[in-house]
Amino acid sequence: MPDGPTADNHHGRATDPEASQTLLAVARPTAKELAIRAEGVNYWFGEGDARSQVLFDNSLEIGRGEVVIMTGPSGSGKTTLLTLIGALRRMQQGSLAVLGRDVSQLDERGAVELRKDIGFIFQSHNLFSSLSAMENVRMATALKGGPVREMNERSAGLLEQLGLGERLDHLPSQLSGGQRQRVAIARALVNGPALVLADEPTAALDAESGQIVLGLLRKLADGMERTTVLIVTHDQRVIDHADRVVSMMGGRIINNSMTRMAVRITRALAQSEILKGLNEATLTKIANVMTVEERKKGETIVSEGEPGDRYYLIGSGVAEVTRGGAYQEELYFGEGFGRITSFSGRRLENTVRAKTDMELYVLVEPDFRRIMESDQTFESRVRSLLMALNTSQ
Numbered sequence: 001m002p003d004g005p006t007a008d009n010h011h012g013r014a015t016d017p018e019a020s021q022t023l024l025a026v027a028r029p030t031a032k033e034l035a036i037r038a039e040g041v042n043y044w045f046g047e048g049d050a051r052s053q054v055l056f057d058n059s060l061e062i063g064r065g066e067v068v069i070m071t072g073p074s075g076s077g078k079t080t081l082l083t084l085i086g087a088l089r090r091m092q093q094g095s096l097a098v099l100g101r102d103v104s105q106l107d108e109r110g111a112v113e114l115r116k117d118i119g120f121i122f123q124s125h126n127l128f129s130s131l132s133a134m135e136n137v138r139m140a141t142a143l144k145g146g147p148v149r150e151m152n153e154r155s156a157g158l159l160e161q162l163g164l165g166e167r168l169d170h171l172p173s174q175l176s177g178g179q180r181q182r183v184a185i186a187r188a189l190v191n192g193p194a195l196v197l198a199d200e201p202t203a204a205l206d207a208e209s210g211q212i213v214l215g216l217l218r219k220l221a222d223g224m225e226r227t228t229v230l231i232v233t234h235d236q237r238v239i240d241h242a243d244r245v246v247s248m249m250g251g252r253i254i255n256n257s258m259t260r261m262a263v264r265i266t267r268a269l270a271q272s273e274i275l276k277g278l279n280e281a282t283l284t285k286i287a288n289v290m291t292v293e294e295r296k297k298g299e300t301i302v303s304e305g306e307p308g309d310r311y312y313l314i315g316s317g318v319a320e321v322t323r324g325g326a327y328q329e330e331l332y333f334g335e336g337f338g339r340i341t342s343f344s345g346r347r348l349e350n351t352v353r354a355k356t357d358m359e360l361y362v363l364v365e366p367d368f369r370r371i372m373e374s375d376q377t378f379e380s381r382v383r384s385l386l387m388a389l390n391t392s393q
């Protein structure tokens, strides 16, 4: 079995050098797939002596289709950061790209345009008191335009999904706080925004409506729309629906926890024959620097006789191993191949092709060496594998 320190050939797709640096990039190989990219964002309230900094050097990347939860104590800067992302207040320092637009360069008109692609769910929902639930939602569709019938159907459909099918004609005053909040949520979603920004959206909701709302947001994120969702909340129940949790404290993002993708990679690593028995911390460390690549059915991933500088782990699909044109074996989820040949000085012994479309997790040589240097258990595992390799012939 192709084992030991590993990696792909030099003809493989180049890995974005920046991407392998961060945990977030694990799930998203390209910058254009990012819905939000903040870097070094600072923010101050007040003037002169009263000027005080409330955001400190915040960096954050959120990919399309991700559902990210932001938590943190009151006053930690969550709402301020959210309103910067929503182009509701002016950037002061740092860089911020939202839906591919540079927010610090936007004039008022650009900001208005950007906001049209964002669904805001804030605590003060400001429904029109003289309009019914349905009319409140339908009004928002006028912003985008379209056939009246379709707008009506979309509005009614969303209200139904949010459990308000029986209350389309009710005025806000005839609805409970939680129901009004759901009308506001339908209004925020009815134009199919690419990005949803929600500030404590479930605060006024009972447990069941909270689940309905989050279930709907999750569905939009997982669907064709790949809606990106950023939710400020303290609600523990909401966290189950999230890909990632970001915590703020004292104006700083202090924790950017593991993505679902990294969780998946860790699971695949734990299956791997050569890594069996390594502790969770080591596997997590490896998962966090691995990047995701896709290969189409029939593509050659590594070729025998070539040097290798990457290790591959199968996330999904089937690979076929051949040597000298002869079939060797098939590889599945959790199995690895490719080798970092600079350790042994030998060339790759096998050719590996994608037998189906595949998702691969890739560890490149510099990251491989970095983990070896910082992690004793990994280092000794690699050493013993090398030893086995050298005595095998």
Ligand SMILES: Nc1ncnc2c1ncn2[C@@H]1O[C@H](COP(=O)(O)OP(=O)(O)O)[C@@H](O)[C@H]1O
Residues within 6 Å of the ligand: 045, 046, 054, 072, 073, 074, 075, 076, 077, 078, 079, 080, 081
């Ligand atoms: N309009 C404002 N003027 C001055 N200070 C503000 C204003 N809004 C918020 N702040 C301060 O900025 C800090 C962050 O607030 P905020 O972003 O609302 O935090 P969070 O949403 O996490 O509770 C707090 O110290 C708050 O008092």
Ligand SMILES: [Mg+2]
Residues within 6 Å of the ligand: 078, 079, 080, 199
């Ligand atoms: Mg707030």
